[in-house]
Amino acid sequence: MRKVYMDYAATTPVDDRVLEAMKPFFSKKYGNASSMHSYGQDAKNALDNSRHILADSINAKNNEIVFTGSGSEADNLAIKGVAFANRFKGKHIITSSIEHHAVLEPCEWLEKQGFDLTILPVDKSGLVDPSAVETAIRKDTILVSIMHANNEIGTIEPIDEIGRICKENDVYFHTDAVQTFGKISIDIEKMNVDLLSTSAHKLYGPKGVGCLYVRDDVKIEPLIHGGKHEFGLRSSTENIAGIVGFGKAVELRKGEMPTEMRNLTKLRTILIKEVIKIEDAHLNGHSELRLPNNANFWFKFIEGESLMMDLSLNGVSASTGSACSSKSLKASHVLLAIGLKPEEAHGSLRLSLGKYNTAEDVEYVLNVLPKSVEKLRKISPFKRDWNSENNFEKNIRT
Ligand SMILES: Cc1ncc(COP(=O)(O)O)c(C=O)c1O
Structure with a gap:
């Protein structure tokens, strides 16, 4: 793998x-x-x-x-x-x-x-x-x-x-x-x-x-x-x-930063462009004023910890929230501060790239990530609750 x-x-x-x-x-x-x-x-x-x-x-x-x-x-x-x-x-x-x-x-x-x-x-x-x-x-x-x-x-x-x-x-x-x-x-x-x-x-x-x-x-x-x-x-x-x-x-x-950051920006841009095509996937943070190597998303109906673990089983090391707080079950204070609801903040994933990442790595993540999201949504209690709430509302209205 x-x-x-x-x-x-x-x-x-x-x-x-x-x-x-x-x-x-x-x-x-x-x-x-x-x-x-x-x-x-x-x-x-x-x-x-x-x-x-x-x-x-x-x-x-x-x-x-x-x-x-x-x-x-x-x-x-x-x-x-x-x-x-x-x-x-x-x-x-x-x-x-x-x-x-x-x-x-x-x-x-x-x-x-x-x-x-x-x-x-x-x-x-x-x-x-x-x-x-x-x-x-x-x-x-x-x-x-x-x-x-x-x-x-x-x-x-x-x-x-x-x-x-x-x-x-x-x-x-x-x-x-x-x-x-x-x-x-x-x-x-x-x-x-x-x-x-x-x-x-x-x-x-x-x-x-x-x-x-x-x-x-x-x-x-x-x-x-x-x-x-x-x-x-x-x-x-x-x-x-x-x-x-x-x-x-x-x-x-000093010598390597300019070229490397250009490369990382390219890879990161592809990653963002493709990941937000996944249904109910959203980018966190500024679209332009952002670090060249950072991509952070939230996925509706998904728990970030489960996504991170599933990616890890598929060979991809990423994080949910920051490493320092990923052991805590509290929603990230940063994501709450930018207006996400706790359940949205809990569905976050940070992919941060570095100089050893290649276009093949990005391709691999883009292959694995949508499958993980789909799999987790199928068993997501959030999605079940959301669906039943909607049905519930629909039943009341009709
Ligand atoms: C913005 C920021 N400040 C401070 C720190 C802490 O640095 P260190 O791990 O060297 O203590 C980190 C580490 O993740 C960081 O991202």
């Missing part, structure tokens, strides 16, 4: 070249970057090199790159770090209803600690309205956090515009770019961002390494105190192998 991985938004395989770059730092080059001897200096040089690659890739300075243990940690550092450092200036934070849990949960936790939180709604395609951000800003607003693109539905937010509004109002602006880094170009100056989170495992790098860009004039407190690593913002001996892998992955993206 053919195996097709279409869950690249959850994670990506480590590129062989990234793995090769990392290997020496597990064995021969095991130094601690804080040590003064040659082993330490080798590690320090590797750390500086990755820091430079990341800075260069987003038009930042080297001292504005803070390596973390994940994208989630970068989000937590940005939000809690800015909130605590600026709590005497104000206590109001603005975010959106479709943020990743790594943003929403720290915001909600801060609310319990006495901060004020405004959660902005989005429209049907998942877009945040920049004028709503402007209206929500108060005298005591210290931070706005709006994601660059959504991990479930792929909608790309008007970040430049929101950034401009925050700058004019002297409010820090954080964006979670975990899903966009390595897929669409990022320039922190053009985007007017003060803080930006990324994660290596979404771009063919290793798991367990993230990065927070922190503009050098941002007032921020660390979450982890200790030996003052990472400019005092993240104490702990650096994960040099992981950071080297992150640097290599970013370096490779």
